[in-house]
Amino acid sequence: MTPPALPQTIRPTLIAAALALLAHGAQAQTASSNATSQAPANQQADSTPQLPSVGVKAKAGNGVTPGKITATTKGESNPLTTPQSITVITRELMESRQDKTLVDAVSGVAGVVAGERGNRGFDDIGIRGQVFGQEKYVDGLNTVRQGYVPAEEIFGAERIEILKGPASLLYGNVRPGGMVNVVSKRPKAEAFSELGATVGSYGYRQLTADLSRPLSDDARSAFRVVALTNDSDDVVDHVFFKTSYIAPSLRLALGDRTDLTLLTSYQEREWVRLQGLPPKGTVLPNINGRVARSFFAGEPGFGNNEFSRTRIGYELSHRFNDTWSLQQNFRWDDYVLKQRASAFLESLGTDERTQSRTGNIQNDDYRTVALDTYVNGKIDSALGRHDLTVGLDLNDKSGRLTSQSCTTADMGAIDLFKPVYGRSIQCTGSLADNTQDIQATGLYARDRLSLGNDMHLSAGLRHDRVSTRTFNNITSRVGGDSKDSATTGMLGLSWEVAKGIAPYASWANSFVPVSGTDFSGNAFKPETGQQLEAGVKFERDGGRQVASIAVYDLKRQNVTTNDPAHSGFNLQQGEHHSQGLELELAAELRSGWSMTAAYAYTDAVVSKSNASRRVNGITLYEQGSTVVNVPRHSANLWGVYKIKSGSLSGLGFGLGLRHMSERTGYAYDFTIPGYTVFDAAIMYQGNGWRAALNVRNLADKTIYGGALSNNVVTLGEVRQVRLNVVYEF
Numbered sequence: 001m002t003p004p005a006l007p008q009t010i011r012p013t014l015i016a017a018a019l020a021l022l023a024h025g026a027q028a029q030t031a032s033s034n035a036t037s038q039a040p041a042n043q044q045a046d047s048t049p050q051l052p053s054v055g056v057k058a059k060a061g062n063g064v065t066p067g068k069i070t071a072t073t074k075g076e077s078n079p080l081t082t083p084q085s086i087t088v089i090t091r092e093l094m095e096s097r098q099d100k101t102l103v104d105a106v107s108g109v110a111g112v113v114a115g116e117r118g119n120r121g122f123d124d125i126g127i128r129g130q131v132f133g134q135e136k137y138v139d140g141l142n143t144v145r146q147g148y149v150p151a152e153e154i155f156g157a158e159r160i161e162i163l164k165g166p167a168s169l170l171y172g173n174v175r176p177g178g179m180v181n182v183v184s185k186r187p188k189a190e191a192f193s194e195l196g197a198t199v200g201s202y203g204y205r206q207l208t209a210d211l212s213r214p215l216s217d218d219a220r221s222a223f224r225v226v227a228l229t230n231d232s233d234d235v236v237d238h239v240f241f242k243t244s245y246i247a248p249s250l251r252l253a254l255g256d257r258t259d260l261t262l263l264t265s266y267q268e269r270e271w272v273r274l275q276g277l278p279p280k281g282t283v284l285p286n287i288n289g290r291v292a293r294s295f296f297a298g299e300p301g302f303g304n305n306e307f308s309r310t311r312i313g314y315e316l317s318h319r320f321n322d323t324w325s326l327q328q329n330f331r332w333d334d335y336v337l338k339q340r341a342s343a344f345l346e347s348l349g350t351d352e353r354t355q356s357r358t359g360n361i362q363n364d365d366y367r368t369v370a371l372d373t374y375v376n377g378k379i380d381s382a383l384g385r386h387d388l389t390v391g392l393d394l395n396d397k398s399g400r401l402t403s404q405s406c407t408t409a410d411m412g413a414i415d416l417f418k419p420v421y422g423r424s425i426q427c428t429g430s431l432a433d434n435t436q437d438i439q440a441t442g443l444y445a446r447d448r449l450s451l452g453n454d455m456h457l458s459a460g461l462r463h464d465r466v467s468t469r470t471f472n473n474i475t476s477r478v479g480g481d482s483k484d485s486a487t488t489g490m491l492g493l494s495w496e497v498a499k500g501i502a503p504y505a506s507w508a509n510s511f512v513p514v515s516g517t518d519f520s521g522n523a524f525k526p527e528t529g530q531q532l533e534a535g536v537k538f539e540r541d542g543g544r545q546v547a548s549i550a551v552y553d554l555k556r557q558n559v560t561t562n563d564p565a566h567s568g569f570n571l572q573q574g575e576h577h578s579q580g581l582e583l584e585l586a587a588e589l590r591s592g593w594s595m596t597a598a599y600a601y602t603d604a605v606v607s608k609s610n611a612s613r614r615v616n617g618i619t620l621y622e623q624g625s626t627v628v629n630v631p632r633h634s635a636n637l638w639g640v641y642k643i644k645s646g647s648l649s650g651l652g653f654g655l656g657l658r659h660m661s662e663r664t665g666y667a668y669d670f671t672i673p674g675y676t677v678f679d680a681a682i683m684y685q686g687n688g689w690r691a692a693l694n695v696r697n698l699a700d701k702t703i704y705g706g707a708l709s710n711n712v713v714t715l716g717e718v719r720q721v722r723l724n725v726v727y728e729f
Contacts (some may be wrong), residue, residue: 073167074391083493083504084537085550087162087584089108091159100389102180110634118716119714120253128178137179139263142171158186164582165508167510169444170358170460172462173510176531187212187224192212194727196210196727200722204233206228212224221253223251225249226245228243228246238272239274267308275343276715277715283671286353291415301422302359303361310335312335313330315327324377327375334367335367337689353416354413354416359405367401370393372391372393372394373394376389377509385450400473410425436470437471463487480515488510492505502537502539507531518563556578558575562611574610593639593641595638596637596639606625622666626666629672631661633661638656655675690725692723693722695721696720
């Protein structure tokens, strides 16, 4: 099922191959540019075909404003009149902030909480007070395994889209908070080459390459190669990260009406996983003082995490005529993850300086094949013009997960203030070995009806069938076999009451299968969710300035909680209820200023639960408590000023802030303190090159990402200084 692992020499080889392509491509720069200039006058500069996941219209400009791209799900539409909250993070915005991870990129979006589990090499993201599970997509297709898959490489992303609220109508089993869709870089009509280098704090070193060339006079056929390699240490002792990534893509014109884009990528990662810090000595007082931010809870010799991933897919677009088209999105996705989770901090000794540890060893080998096919068309009726979408979504996942726990006796205790390493660890805990197969089929239909020029009604239904089978390879028995089905949908109305002002309202629901059984052996029911949302969207100056106000009421049901009568088992008696207000602004002013701003008020509580625990003789109930790691208030601001004329033309400055209020929750006996940090940047666009110096967390304030348990808090981002230089040719 899994292709042989590539040798370790792949890291320098990837960049060497990309550099060779760049050198060869530079010789053809003039000829390619001339061919592009001779294209028909009505052809756009970027002739990328419509994506199966999102319809796109790009406009000229520096692109630091998310509102400059029109995006909805699976079909071209005006975002002003779309009755759903959607935020788009452009490539230009990511570059201006020097975002290096998906967590960096989405942290500035209203209603999104990212990085609550710290710098562990994963994408930890929650939306509208709900947990983040499998709601991370790439090019409209799921990124395979449910849970924590190693972080997505966003240097290969053209943009990132966050769809808030239930998205089951078009994407099936998605939790109600929303989803993140990473849109890959694709071949462009114009020829270009870029070679970049970045150096920064804690030994950060990175090389990047990006090359695109047209292959035909009309530029409908083209290829692109994106490559990256980086290496970094961390503020925490013994922690490091290494990444290699290459993503070749090819667009082919198969006749006048058909376009095929091949999308491939290969990624390798190696890192030591960071587990966190103890509450006492960080967010709580410790009789021995503060625990250093550099404290490493694991064993340096225990082993590294290793990850490799191969993706091969295509996007096919066929236009039957001016009103009907077919889109098909396919991907084969295979990854291998070997984890040695070092150590989890457990109970703290009475001396408040020695803490016991556990750990685990885990191997995850997973593969998915996904195929999404849909037809878009327009018809007229007595009611108005109908924009129809009808599709079939197929998904086949299979994988084997083995894990073995390392007990307290295996790991031993550690001194928080004077750690001594070198323990030889022989994991003797329980062993698990399971193979899981998931097959899912979804049939969906949507109608967007234009009632005149100003009012738009959206409605749709989807029916899903999901079959899950888990086989225990140790006992040679089926550990779980379930078949779930559900019908979900949405209904929304938008009305442009004046030019650039559109109130809207919508309702949608969701469904997610849940693995496992209760004490009696009954399979868990799928989680369900419902949301009511209303708001107003604003747009002016051709989309150069956009803003939105949204309020919502969201419920997630059939949440698993601990079974008080049977230790180690769960019941489905939980419900989470989120209500909130979100404000977003994105503006690009002709004076050289651009700005993105976001604020969210999130009231996320556990509305139903049977869980309780005793603390200092007092019974605490989960019902009525705040959902863990969800702040009540969050705000983000990022502004850039670029000088457009004079001797300093090309020089720019950036300044921003990130604020999060304190977080509490039933699961732990402390509060994660709130924070406000500042970011800054100086950038310059020269003739054929550009450079940027960015500082994140300017004052190096100690902040905490969240909590994993009563024994662990996670360290947030420390000050990061990075200098990036890109040569364009």
